[in-house]
Structures are given as structure tokens and as C-alpha cells.
Amino acid sequence: MGLKLRRLAATLLSSPGANSSPASAADAHQAVARATAHHPPAAPPAAHHLDALLAFGRGSRLSASALATALTDRLRAAASGNGDAAVALKCLVLLRILLARGAFILRDQLVAALVRHPASGRNPLALAAFPLGRSFAAATWVRFSARLLELLLLLPDSSHDAADADYLIALPNPHVIAELSAYASVADAVRQAPPPSSAPQHNGLIWELIRLAEEDRVAAERNIAARVHEMGERLATLTLADAVELVCVLRQVEESTSSPADWKWAGLDEAVVGEARRLRERAEEVVLRRTEQERRLVRRGTAGSMSVRVLTGGGGCGEAVRFGSTRWSSTRR
Numbered sequence: 001m002g003l004k005l006r007r008l009a010a011t012l013l014s015s016p017g018a019n020s021s022p023a024s025a026a027d028a029h030q031a032v033a034r035a036t037a038h039h040p041p042a043a044p045p046a047a048h049h050l051d052a053l054l055a056f057g058r059g060s061r062l063s064a065s066a067l068a069t070a071l072t073d074r075l076r077a078a079a080s081g082n083g084d085a086a087v088a089l090k091c092l093v094l095l096r097i098l099l100a101r102g103a104f105i106l107r108d109q110l111v112a113a114l115v116r117h118p119a120s121g122r123n124p125l126a127l128a129a130f131p132l133g134r135s136f137a138a139a140t141w142v143r144f145s146a147r148l149l150e151l152l153l154l155l156p157d158s159s160h161d162a163a164d165a166d167y168l169i170a171l172p173n174p175h176v177i178a179e180l181s182a183y184a185s186v187a188d189a190v191r192q193a194p195p196p197s198s199a200p201q202h203n204g205l206i207w208e209l210i211r212l213a214e215e216d217r218v219a220a221e222r223n224i225a226a227r228v229h230e231m232g233e234r235l236a237t238l239t240l241a242d243a244v245e246l247v248c249v250l251r252q253v254e255e256s257t258s259s260p261a262d263w264k265w266a267g268l269d270e271a272v273v274g275e276a277r278r279l280r281e282r283a284e285e286v287v288l289r290r291t292e293q294e295r296r297l298v299r300r301g302t303a304g305s306m307s308v309r310v311l312t313g314g315g316g317c318g319e320a321v322r323f324g325s326t327r328w329s330s331t332r333r
Contacts, residue, residue, distance in 0.1 A: 028056060028066035032074050035094060041086035041138075042200075044208040045094055053098060057106025064106040068113035071095060072124045079124075083131035085138035089205050092145040096212050099152070111153060125150045137198035138206065145209050148189045152216065154182050163226035173234060173242050180227040181249045183220045187256040190217040191266050214265050224253055225272045232279050240290035243283050250280035 035049035056067040071091060078087040095114070099107055114125055127146035132139045156162045156179055168176060190213050199206045231246060238246065253276040256268045 024060075024063045024066040025069070028063070028070035029073070031056070032067070032070040032091075032094075036074055036078075036087050036090040038084060038086050042203040042205050044205045045090050050094065050097060053094060054102060054106075057098075057103035061105055061109070064103075064109040067106065068109040071098075071110070072113045075124050076122075079127055079130055079142075081131075083133045083139065083142075085130070085133060085135050085142050086205065088127070088130065088142045089138060089145065089209065092142065092149060093205070093208055093212065096145075096149060096152070099149075114149075114153060123150075137194070137200070137203075140194040140198050141206050141209055144189075144192070144194055145213075148186070148213060148216065151182070151186045151189050155179075155186065156182075163223045165226075165230075168226060168230045173231075173238060174245075176227055176230055176234075177242060177246050177249060180224060180231070180246075181252070183223045183227070184249055184252045184256065186216055186220040187224065187268050188252060190214075190220070191256050191258065191268075193263060193266050196263055210265075217266065217268070221268050221272055224268070225275065228253075228272070228275050228279050232275075232282070235279075235282055235286055238283070238286055238290075240287065240294060243286040243290055246283045247280055247287060250276045250283065254280065 031049070031052050035045045035053060053067060056063045071094065075088060075091040075095075078084040078091060095110065099110055102110070115123070125146045127143055130139055130142045130146070161167065162179070171179070193210070193213060199210060201207075228250075235243075253268070254273055257270060257273040258267055
């Protein structure tokens with residue numbers, strides 16, 4: 001998690017909208033407006049509109065910055081007033097796809113814009129209070145998708161295979177546990193998807209979001225399994241603090257197996273959860289051993305530095321003063 005947060009902080013050193021030329025900004029806003037038009041409200045963005053947005057990442061940093069600003073502006077506008085759920089959903093679909101398929105320079109600018117909007121300084125994905133408006137179902141999917149996208153931004157850089165053994169073996173224990181926690185949070189968020197009743201069969205836009213959420217769940221499941229296996233190889237090297245943290249994260253993984261009725265795709269595979277449960281039981285044993293070892297060290301340290309009374313005052317029966325060392329054990333005034 002620390003590495004990812006440092007990468008996010010680095011992107012904030014440059015404002016995505018500060019260096020956009022007027023021409024590229026106008027082009028980006030037009031392309032975004034076409035891709036996120038309200039009508040038809042139940043249709044996902046067209047493929048040729050998506051290709052046009054991806055092209056902004058194959059140009060200069062200015063063009064990528066302009067597109068990032070245009071998309072976040074459009075999302076903020078859709079969330080204002082009574083809210084336009086259809087436009088907001090299309091923005092979220094595009095952001096999710098661009099973050100997965102866009103060129104590095106485009107992903108970099110999108111992350112910076114989503115972490116802190118260049119104009120308002122606010123988080124454009126903070127849509128937990130998105131207006132329910134006239135379409136309760138669409139609004140609930142806006143809230144769900146925005147929250148899921150927030151968590152996806154905290155995952156390791158997608159430029160490499162995050163489940164690759166060579167990548168994992170190079171990470172210190174706290175980083176592996178932190179990444180396991182990040183993927184567990186994604187799995188937990190997917191599990192809380194709105195119920196099937198909020199996904200009409202004719203609404204292709206919502207079903208596109210469901211498809212993307214299922215992809216995120218599958219990827220999270222794969223990465224959770226890889227990190228559970230990796231931590232199983234490292235149990236003997238864990239400190240007490242790391243072991244306690246691992247137990248807490250694994251409990252979160254165990255809770256991600258259940259999903260709403262008729263929404264089986266949203267929960268983690270039982271085999272992965274079973275591996276996490278077995279590792280959690282072993283990690284709890286490590287916690288007990290490490291706790292007992294620390295208690296012994298504390299008792300030993302207490303016995304070795306037991307204070308000795310030193311008498312002060314006349315006649316050898318004055319006030320007793322305690323010292324934390326035995327160096328004064330033979331001192332008497």
C-alpha cells in the first residue's frame with residue numbers, strides 16, 4: 001500500500017489541467033460529451049467513442065491531461081443538482097476501461113485527476129450521496145461503481161503482473177499484507193453490489209458495469225490466492241505486529257465468500273476462502289507464540305532491572321528511593 005500511495009502522491013506534483021492547451025481541452029470535452037451523451041440512457045459507450053478517448057493517451061501529456069480533466073468535469077457535473085445517473089454511469093464505465101486499457105501517460109493523468117480534481121480539489125469519486133432522483137436503480141449503481149473504482153486506484157500498478165511470484169517474493173512482509181488487504185477490500189466491495197432487482201435485463205449500461213465488476217472480482221480473487229500462498233511460505237518470519245495484521249486481513253477475506261441471493265458471481269471462490277481460513281488459523285498460532293515470547297522477554301527484563309531501595313536521610317532509616325538499575329545496590333548514606 002505504501003508504494004502505491006507514494007505513486008499517487010508523485011502524480012499530485014503536477015496538476016492534470018494546468019498545462020492543457022485550449023485546442024486539446026476543447027477536443028477532449030467534445031469527445032467526452034459524445035461518449036457520455038444521456039441518450040440512449042441504457043446503452044454503454046459505443047466502441048468508436050471509446051477508441052477516440054484511448055487515442056488521447058497515444059499523444060502528448062497535454063492531450064492525456066485534457067481528457068482526464070474533461071472526464072472528471074463531466075462526472076462532477078452529472079453528480080450535481082438532481083444528478084444524471086446515466087451520464088455518471090457512462091463516465092464510470094469509461095474511467096474503469098481507460099484505467100485498465102489506456103496508455104501509461106493516460107492512466108497517470110487519470111489517477112491524478114481522480115485523487116484530486118484540478119479545479120475543485122475534491123475527490124470526484126466521492127459519490128456516496130449521489131442523488132437517487134428518478135432512477136433509484138441507476139443511482140445505486142453509481143454509488144457502488146464509484147466506491148469500487150476508488151478501491152481499484154489503491155491496487156498495485158497494473159503495468160506488471162501483480163500475482164507473479166517473482167514480483168511477490170521481492171516484497172517485504174508488510175507490503176504483501178497491505179496488498180492482500182487492498183485486494184480483500186475490492187472483493188468485499190464487489191460482494192456488496194446492488195441486488196439483481198436493480199439490474200433490468202434491457203439496461204446494457206448496468207450490465208456492462210456488472211461485467212467489469214466481475215472482472216475486478218476475478219482479478220482480486222487471483223491476487224488474493226497468490227498472496228495467501230506467499231504468506232504461507234513466510235509465516236515463520238512474521239513479527240507479532242505483522243502476524244496480527246495478517247489475521248485481521250484474512251478474516252476480511254473469509255467474510256467475502258457470501259454474496260446476495262442469485263448474485264453468485266459477487267462472492268469469492270470457496271477454495272480461495274478455504275486457503276485463507278487455514279492460513280489464518282496458522283497465523284493465529286504464530287500470534288500466540290510471538291506473544292508468549294514477548295512476555296518472557298518482558299519478565300526477564302523486569303527481573304534483570306528490578307529496582308533496589310536506596311536509603312536517604314540520617315540514621316539509615318530515612319526515605320527510600322527507587323532506581324531502575326542495580327548499580328546503586330550497595331549505596332547507603
